[in-house]
Amino acid sequence: MRTGDPSPWARASHGEERRTALALARHARTEPDQGRIADARAAERAENEVRAGRAARTVAAHAADLEECRELLAMLGLSGR
Secondary structure, eight states, X not given: OOTTSXXXXXXXXXXXXXXXXXXHHHHOOOHHHHHHHHHHHHHHHHHHHHHHHHHHHHHHHHXXXXXXXXXXXXXXXXXXX
């Protein structure tokens, strides 16, 4: 085989290997990272639900009537809860 022939078994230069490794590392996600992100998002959703419930109770306690309570909850984006 001549030295200029491309071969699937030919080694890439060190620079090409490094660029490839960096590109793969930049786009690769490891399972523990994905798990931590998912856990953080779940915790955030749970905390948002708690806060929304507190806000709804506070609005309901201070509203003059049912109509005002509905309007205030809608302003807060809590009308569907």
